Amino acid sequence: MSADCGRFKELLGPYADGELGPEQAAQVEEHVGRCAECRREIEAIRHLHLLVHKARPPQLTEDYWDWQRTRVWRRLREDRPERQRFYRPSFTWPKLATLAGGLVVVLVIATVGWQLLGPGLFQPKAALVTGTSKMPSAAQQAQDETKQAMAMERTAEKPPVRAASKEAGKSEAAEPARLDEVEADMKTEVATIEAAPPTTSAGSGLVVADKTEESQKQGVASKGFWKVEGAGKGKAGAARAGAPARPMPAPGQKQDEVEVARMVEPIPAEEKPTPLDVLSMPQVKASDTGTALVLITTDTTGTVLTVKLNRSSGLALLDSIALGAARKARFRPGTRAGRRAVWTFEYPFRFEAEKKAKD
Amino acid sequence: MSAPEVRATDVELIHRCQSGETQAFDELMQRYAASMYRVTYSLTRNHADADDMVQETFIRAYRAIRRFDERFQFYTWIRKIAVNLCFNFLKRKRRFTFVPLPVSDGECESADIADPKADAEGSTLKRDLDRALARLPPDQRTIFMLRVNEELSYNEIGEMLNIPIGTVMSRLNRAREKLKGLMKEYMPRT
Numbered sequence: 001m002s003a004d005c006g007r008f009k010e011l012l013g014p015y016a017d018g019e020l021g022p023e024q025a026a027q028v029e030e031h032v033g034r035c036a037e038c039r040r041e042i043e044a045i046r047h048l049h050l051l052v053h054k055a056r057p058p059q060l061t062e063d064y065w066d067w068q069r070t071r072v073w074r075r076l077r078e079d080r081p082e083r084q085r086f087y088r089p090s091f092t093w094p095k096l097a098t099l100a101g102g103l104v105v106v107l108v109i110a111t112v113g114w115q116l117l118g119p120g121l122f123q124p125k126a127a128l129v130t131g132t133s134k135m136p137s138a139a140q141q142a143q144d145e146t147k148q149a150m151a152m153e154r155t156a157e158k159p160p161v162r163a164a165s166k167e168a169g170k171s172e173a174a175e176p177a178r179l180d181e182v183e184a185d186m187k188t189e190v191a192t193i194e195a196a197p198p199t200t201s202a203g204s205g206l207v208v209a210d211k212t213e214e215s216q217k218q219g220v221a222s223k224g225f226w227k228v229e230g231a232g233k234g235k236a237g238a239a240r241a242g243a244p245a246r247p248m249p250a251p252g253q254k255q256d257e258v259e260v261a262r263m264v265e266p267i268p269a270e271e272k273p274t275p276l277d278v279l280s281m282p283q284v285k286a287s288d289t290g291t292a293l294v295l296i297t298t299d300t301t302g303t304v305l306t307v308k309l310n311r312s313s314g315l316a317l318l319d320s321i322a323l324g325a326a327r328k329a330r331f332r333p334g335t336r337a338g339r340r341a342v343w344t345f346e347y348p349f350r351f352e353a354e355k356k357a358k359d
Numbered sequence: 360m361s362a363p364e365v366r367a368t369d370v371e372l373i374h375r376c377q378s379g380e381t382q383a384f385d386e387l388m389q390r391y392a393a394s395m396y397r398v399t400y401s402l403t404r405n406h407a408d409a410d411d412m413v414q415e416t417f418i419r420a421y422r423a424i425r426r427f428d429e430r431f432q433f434y435t436w437i438r439k440i441a442v443n444l445c446f447n448f449l450k451r452k453r454r455f456t457f458v459p460l461p462v463s464d465g466e467c468e469s470a471d472i473a474d475p476k477a478d479a480e481g482s483t484l485k486r487d488l489d490r491a492l493a494r495l496p497p498d499q500r501t502i503f504m505l506r507v508n509e510e511l512s513y514n515e516i517g518e519m520l521n522i523p524i525g526t527v528m529s530r531l532n533r534a535r536e537k538l539k540g541l542m543k544e545y546m547p548r549t
Contacts, residue, residue, distance in 0.1 A: 010528075010529075010532060013528070013531060013532050013535055014513070014528060017506065017513075017531075019512065019513050019528075040547075043547060044539055044546055044547065045535055047545075047546060047547055048535060048538055048539060048542065048546070049507050051484065051488060051542060051545055052488065052504075052507045052508065053507070053508075054484060055484050055485040055488045055489075057396065057397055057400035057401065057409070058400075058406065060393075060396065065389070065392050065393065068392060068410065068413065068414065069385060069388050069389065069392070071414060072388065072414050072417045072418060072421075073381075073385075075414065075418055076418060076421060079418070
């Protein structure tokens with residue numbers, strides 16, 4: 001390589017491409033005529049270009065070009081200009097996620113609000129048909145309401161300290177000792193109310209559905225319509241509260257054990273169906289009292305098949321309320337010969353004025 | 360005897376297209392699709408990518424046809440669109456490892472290829488050249504292919520890519536040096 005090669009090296013490419021001016025091209029040409037290495041360099045560049053030309057793009061079919069134009073038009077139809085996209089409603093994932101997040105927040109607020117304000121805030125003033133539910137949560141809620149009603153009455157009869165303890169007893173899980181105390185009070189309260197003569201009140205009317213006389217005859221002590229052995233008579237107490245009562249655990253016995261005991265209770269030889277559900281009833285006047293006897297037929301699952309007014313209460317409104325409540329009621333299936341059976345029985349719906357706590 | 364069909368010029372077709380006649384743009388596509396494919400293939404070295412680039416080129420051209428400056432040729436205009444699309448595509452693609460799949464002799468790349476046998480004849484050279492070009496930076500590769508395949512002058516390349524002529528020259532020299540090294544088994548022995 002001569003000393004001039006360094007000066008011409010950068011010009012060899014443009015020379016091969018014909019990009020140099022006449023003067024520069026003449027200088028390079030003169031050098032290449034003398035320098036074999038630069039001549040080979042120019043040949044290599046031209047050979048490289050030849051290789052690229054040899055590796056030409058594939059020849060495509062005629063159909064391909066038609067097909068390609070079709071695709072272009074399809075894409076032009078599908079892909080509108082960006083500014084038109086503003087008018088398209090698009091529910092993209094981020095929007096859906098935001099919506100879902102908002103719903104979660106609303107649900108959380110509603111749940112917290114419910115727990116803070118208490119379910120009693122939204123409880124209708126209507127009286128309830130007493131009964132029990134198999135659902136533990138519903139039974140627990142009804143039990144809370146019973147206790148709350150009891151505690152409210154006690155505020156007039158007992159020292160304020162007791163009422164305060166009931167208020168604090170809302171968190172029962174945290175304070176089982178207070179729960180037991182309140183339940184013990186309920187038993188005492190039931191006996192007291194049963195002994196006391198009914199008093200009228202100016203408040204809302206109350207529908208009282210009795211436990212059946214059959215169950216009394218069988219000597220099964222009940223609180224509401226739960227059969228609880230060892231518990232005191234809960235007829236008046238459950239009726240006044242309009243809510244079911246759960247079986248009371250014996251001293252030293254846990255609530256779960258009572259539930260299990262109830263579930264494994266042997267089927268009695270013959271038993272009339274007993275209601276299971278808590279039914280809300282419309283509000284009636286305090287002066288509207290009476291007893292409607294409804295003939296109910298239940299199947300082996302306790303589902304009501306037919307209802308018929310056997311004896312009117314004297315008021316059409318109360319009769320229709322009783323029939324409506326009977327239709328919606330669910331019963332613990334009746335039994336015959338130790339088996340669940342279809343039962344037709346008369347069920348009394350007694351409407352009494354709500355008892356009010358003594359001042 | 361029917362009168363000979365008078366072929367509309369590009370400018371006439373563009374005017375008709377600007378007035379909303381889609382058939383005119385279809386005619387333009389028919390005229391230049393193969394040329395655009397040649398440009399895009401030379402830059403991407405891949406049939407599928409070249410096909411996508413041609414489609415995108417015509418779509419962009421159609422959307423911008425109202426802004427077309429009649430001082431330029433239509434072919435020059437859409438070629439610039441195609442080159443810029445390919446250049447950006449190569450820059451994006453360079454983020455990933457580009458390894459052309461080995462294609463055995465006689466195996467065609469696409470059913471659209473008219474003569475697979477003829478295409479396969481240079482398949483080894485083509486594959487090696489593709490691999491060598493894949494190792495070049497996108498700017499060097501684009502400049503080299505525009506010079507060699509499209510035979511554009513340095514000035515035209517500089518204008519198309521908005522770079523000075525000196526930069527075109529230096530990048531082209533670097534691209535040639537690298538390719539000579541990578542393709543040395545095909546180069547004449549000294």
